[in-house]
Amino acid sequence: MLSRTADNLFWLARYTERAGNVARGLGVASRMAALTARLGAETEEWRSLVTASGGDASFYRKYEAPTADSVVHWLVFDPENPSGILSSIEAARRNARAVRTALTVDMWEALNDTWNHLRALPPEAMEGEKLADFLGWVRERVTLFNGAAHDTMLRDEAWRFVHLGTMLERADNTARLLDVKHNLLTAEAEGAVDYVQWQAVLRSVSALRSYQWIYRDRLNPRRIAELMILRPELPRSLMACLAEVAETLEAIALGQGGRRGECHRLAGTLQAQLRYGRIDAIMEEGLHAFLTTMIERVAALGGEIDAFYIRH
C-alpha cells in the first residue's frame, strides 16, 4: 500500500478516536463539576481535563483559568486546539478525503455525514443545556464509524493501519486519563469526593459496569488502576490496546514476508511488560512514573511506525 495512504488511514482513525475520547472526558468532567461545585472543587475537574487532553501550554496562553466555559470552548470549538472535537473531526475528514478510495462507502458516509452535520450546527447546539446531548451524539458517531470500519473493511493493510491508529490513540488516552487522577488512586484516604472521582475515572473509559462485573466488589483505587492498565478483558485498558497494536503490526509484517523493524520490537516489549506486570509492583514503583513512561513509549512507538512504514 502507498505509504501516504497508510499515513492518512492511521491518522484518520486516531483523530476520530480522539474526538470520541474528548467527548467522553468532557461528559464526565461536566458531570463531576456539577457534583463537586458545592465543595468548590470543580476547577480541579476542568484543570485535570485540560491536562489530560495534552494541551496545557496552549490553553494557558489563551485562557486565564479553566472554567466550564473556557474548557468547553477549548475542547469543542477552538480551531487553535488541534485536539478539540471540531478540529479532530475536521482533520479526520481531511485525511479520509485524501484516501477516499481506501475507505468503504459506509466509513466515508459515517464520517462525512458527521462533518456535514457539525458544519451546519449552530454553537448554541453544542453548549450549556445541549452539551450533554451533543457529546452523546459525538460518541455515537465515533462508535458508528468504528463499527463501519470493523464491519465493512477488507482485512488487508488498509484495515490494519486504521486499527493501529485507533488502538494507539486509545492507549494514549487511557494512560493520560489515569495519569491526571493518579493522586486519587494512590491516596489512602477515602472520602465521598474520592469515591465519586473513582466512579468518574471508570466512566471516562466506559468501564464502571465492567469493574463490577470483574471484581464484584466496592470500588478500590488499586483495582481501578489494575483494570485500566493490566486487564485484557477491558477493551480500553492499556494491555488490551497494546496487545492489539502488537498483533496488528505482526499481521502487517506477515503480509510483507516477515519484514520487521524497531516498531515491532518496541510493541512486543510493551505488550510483554503489561502482560506479565503486577499492579503491586507498579504502585510501588509509583503510578505517576509508570504512566509517564507509558505515555512516552506509546508516543515513541507511533514514531517508529512512522519511520518504518511511512517516511522510509
Place this chain on the structure above:
Amino acid sequence: MGAASSVSQARIAAFDEMRAEDGIRAAYAEIDRWLRATPREQLDAKRREAELLFRRIGITFAVYGEGGDPERLIPFDIIPRIIARSEWERMALGLSQRVRALNAFLADVYGKQEILRAGRIPTALVLQNEGYRAEMVGIVPPGGVYTHVAGIDMVRTGPDEFYVLEDNCRTPSGVSYMLENREAMLRLFPKLCAQHRVAPVGRYPEELLETLKAVAPPQAGAEPCVVLLTPGPYNSAYYEHCFLADEMGIEVVEGADLCVEDDVVHMRTTAGPRRVDVIYRRIDDEFLDPKAFRADSLVGVPGLMAAYRAGNVALANAPGAGIADDKAVYPYVPEMVRFYLGEEPLLANVPTYLCDRDEDRRYVLANLDKLVVKLAKGSGGYGMMIGPHATRDVLEEFRARILARPGDYIAQPTLALSTCPTVVEQGIAPRHVDLRPFILSGREIRIVPGGLTRVAIREGSLVVNSSQGGGTKDTWILEDEGPGEAAFQSQSQSAQSQSQSQSAGG
C-alpha cells in the same frame, strides 16, 4: 472543468432537441409523456433528492480562494438529454477520425514535421506556440500515442448540424459526472430508465484501464503497474481523480509518493519502493517535473522526464499534447485529417478567424457585434466577448485589444446552441447545451457511448462552464430508435451529406 462554449447567446431561434415544429421528436416521445404526467412538486422533490445524493457521496468540485463553501455541487438537471442512435454513430465516427488525426499531428510535430514542411500549417504557429514542448522532440512515447484521453466539445445547431467547438487533448475532466449522473438517474428514476434502451456508460473505467495498460513500456510485463498522478485534494477535479482510480483499482499518487532512481519511477509503499510503469497524470505539463519544466513545482516528480525519455515509464497524456488543442491551431484540424488520413473530415469546425491574419482581422473588426471573440490561450469561459450581447464600450475595448495584440485573439460566428428541456424556477424551459464525449486512444480507439452534457442554467446564456454557473445532465444514447432499418439508412446518408457540407464549407 473545461473550456468555454464561447458560441454565444443569441435570441435567434435555437434548435430545440425535443420539440420540432410539427410535434415532439421521436427520441423524446417518452420523456415528453413523462414530463406531462409528472406534477411539478414531484420533480422538485426529485431535484432535492438528487442534490442530497450528490452531497452525500461527496461529488463536489473544489473552488478555493473565492470565499464561501469550498466544496461546491455542480447543478444537476434531472431531465436527461437524449441522442438518437444514428446521430451518435455518425458523431462517433467523426470523433474517432478526428482523434486519429490529432495523434498523427502530435507524432509529426515532435518527429519529422512533415506537415510544416508541406506548408499546410504555419511553422511559427506551431513551433513558437507555448503549448509546444521542445523537450518532446525525438521522444517516441510507448505505443506512439500522445492524447490517450481526449475530450472533444460538440455543439449542435440543427437536425444534422454538429460542430466541434474545441478539442481538449491535455487532461480533460468531467467524465466522472458522466458516470455519476447515470447512477443518480438510475436511482431517482428507475422506471423512466427502464422505458428507454439507454447505452450503458459504466464500462468507461475498464476501457480506460485497458487503454493505459496497452501503452505500458514493453519491459513492464503482463501486469503493468498503473497509477493516477493528482496534484492533490485542493485540485478542483480531485473527486474525479479518486473516483476513476477507485473504479480502475489503481493507486492515486501525489508527486511526493513517487521517486526516480536510475531513470526508473517508483512509488513509496508500506512494503518499500514499487516500480511504476504507466502514469495517468492529471497535472499540467509545466508542473510534471521540476528538473525539466517549472523548477518551483511542488506537485511534480524530479527526474520524471528523464525516466520518460529513457522509455521506462509511459505518461498519459503525453507532455506537449496541448499543441493540438490550441485555439489558433484548431482551424487547421480539418487539414490534419486530410493530410494524415487522406480522408474528408466527418465533423465540421466552427468557422474561425485568426486575428493575426490581415484578411481575417479586417473581417472581425468590421463585424465585432456579430462575433464571439476568444483569447487564443484562454479556457474556462474567461476573457471572452460575445458580440451581440456586448455594450459599445466593451466592443471598443476588444477592438483596441485586438489591434494591440492580434495574435492573442480568435473570433467565431455566434452560434445558436441547441436547447433541451430543463427544470428552472419558472417550470420547464429550453436551455442551451453542449456535449463532451471522451475518446480513448491506446492500441485502438474506444468511445463509450455518451458524454458530459453541460447546460447553461441562466435563460439565454450560452456559457455552459461550471465555473460560470453551468450545470450538467445525464446524456442518453438510445440503443434503438423505432424502425431499425430506416435508422440505418438515414445514418449512412447523413454521414455523407455531413462530409459534403464540410468540404464545401471549408
